[in-house]
Amino acid sequence: MQKVSIESDIDIVKSSGDRVKFSLEKLRASLNRSGAEKDVVNRILDTVRDELYQGISTTEIYNRAYALLKKEKNCYASKYKLKKAIYELGPTGFPFEHFIAALLKYSGYETQVGEVLVGHCVSHEIDVVAHKDGETLIAECKFHSEEGRNCNVKVPLYIASRFKDVKKHWDSKSYKTPLTAGWVVTNTRFTKDALKYGKCIGLYLLSWDYPKNDGLKDRIDRLGLYPITVSTLLTNREKQFLLSRDVILCRDLIDDAFFLDHLGISEVRKTKILNEIKQLCDD
Template identity: 80%
Template sequence: MGMDVIKSSGEYVSFSLEKLRSSLNRSGASKEIVSRILNTVRDELYQGISTKEIYNRAYALLKKEKRGYASKYKLKKAIYELGPTGFPFEKYIAALLKYSGYKTEVGQIMQGDCVAHEVDVVAYKKGFTTIAECKFHSEEGRNCNVKVPLYIASRFEDIKRLWDSKSHENVLTAGWVVTNTRFTKDALQFGNCIGLYLLSWDYPLNDGLKDRIDRLGLYPVTVSTLLTKREKQFLLTRDVVLCRDLIDDAFYLDHLGISQIRKEKILNEIKLICIHD
């Protein structure tokens, strides 16, 4: 429709109705609701509108329909809310791998041939060990440049040299680089060339973070529209990272002094989010 919008990076791009439709579909809303929201948003567009403003408008419309839809729609923002430090993001990635059949550990010290390294996530599965480094950005528009896979590749090679020189039950496979944003073109080119596994918000195609989260139904507690920022941070410090964790550990809501009526509303929202086809 020839409408230019501004991304969080400041870059101008053509507005894509299909991208907006795709993100709305992931919320679980019906085709009728999605079409209604698309029509409203499209009528309100103007040249130079920011993608953030479009997102906020679509989010507000979804919230009017049903909070569960709005919660799933705000997934990308919810991942940013795992900050400001990267540790909750590391725990979240470990949780995703755990529900993919891995046994995981967070913040492990692994000895390399030259020096010792603190590894964000170590994952074990079927005789293989995977080490994953997580690069978390708390601000939109900041992407992982080539320095990140360069640095992580050198750490991985140092660990692997010592690992391969000794006897282990597991084989140490390729290292992972995981980010909540995106990789630059050079970062992708180098990472793939050197043999790292790269995982970002939308990479690999159809198997990026957003795809894995939707597929597994593993939404972070930060997607809640009813919990305050302070309450979310409290839960994260107690290792309640996933919505499904809160269902099992609902007593933490009592620790926060939340009333029974509000507690029931929060748990109903969380259960709706966790409904997974």
Template identity: 75%
Template sequence: MDPNIEIIKTSGEKVKFSIEKLRTSLSHSGADNELVNQIINKVRDELYQGISTKEIYNRAFALLKKKKTYFASKYKLKKAIYELGPTGFPFEKFVATIFTYSGYRAEVGKILQGHCVTHEIDVVAYKNEETTIVECKFHNEEGRNCNVKIPLYIASRFKDVKQYWDSKPHKSNLNEGWVVTNTRFTEDAIQYGKCIGLKLLSWDYPKEDGLKNKIDRLGLYPITVSTLLTNREKQFLLSRDVVLCRDLIGDAFYLDHLGISEVRKEKILNEIKPLCDS
């Protein structure tokens, strides 16, 4: 393989191909070293100058799926988050669930009064007499990052709500504002968040505790990771507030509404059950 092979990211940026990055993403799927090496060797043989990251992903995904759908489901997690669109509301519910499984009581789409105006907050979370407000920034297109304008805007909303909150008696303190995105934050967005005291959560930030880490740790995989459900079936389930794989396992009768056969139903459930147990 030419060591100077350049690949094109979704953003259009050209970077050198990294075997280690591919190895890491494949290892996160649960595949063992032997399978990871097999796939790396096959993908490496098919590389050419200017190949897109999407093409590399599709090839690795197909090879994983051929071996075991469970591996493929975990591997496609990032893409599955994008599939929660196009409205972004399933993503808000998804974020609320992450807070719930982290020990909070969470509500979606709550109206809070500010000092100047009212605000519709994506997620309001409560824990130990502390209240946290969370704004979700969802993109259904890869390559779009959250720049500094987003935390600037959210910080001003938080300040307005907090000013009113602190002027009235409440059972809890309003102590934190969060911005959660399914993409990435730019460096200046991260710098501003740190400076102002705004919590930021993205696909890979904070390091070792980003969205991906939390999903893996809590076993909160969205139904869109399934390689066996069609896009139409996924959208039907999302419209019925079935966002997580564990939701579907608990309410498998939704698959009956879709007219899915017992044989296929069993395959779908067998694919997603290991994700919830991980």
């Protein structure tokens, strides 16, 4: 395992197994999104840079940066682990659907989850139905609990056919609002063909980083709607318990703090957890 300087061409291994060149600026950007001060970010970059070696995995880089952020401040680490926290909403896609509904709700939409809509040919269970400004959209959520699995063109192909069937029936009836848009939402990424087809057919595609500057990560930071799974103090078992009680957002836990009592969490630890959550929501 030979260390190399940052000036060298350093290959890193992604979760998909692909090898790419290390980018200091990408790491800086992800650290900046944590809210950490500039001097903290620079110190962490120096430390990680000194520990780089050919073939290092993105997971190892992430874990090291996360640990260093956590030493500085829990809320920095919480924001930094946002992408991983979305994966932790699994293994089913149900909490992710509620999370997307919450993002739409706090963007001014009225939302329903798991609605059955009649189509021209058959009925369809729709993940999220949302109404705003006299229009209605339906969103289908494609959740992956493992990194490296992207949505290929088959996903928008399938969802476009469902949208077309629902819209044909919708347009033939006297609904209060017109059905104007079909969305496909994923916590990973779309392939080039998926993006090309979605744009061609008129679907709105939303992924972790697409559209540019308006992807999931951007919307979450902008609205401050962090999932409960970003907490650095709750255990995986405790997170799954809260998710099973529909406590999806950090701000949900502030209103339903009694669930921490159900988990048998001590008053001292409860205070620490709520302080972490409140700090995230306040930021």
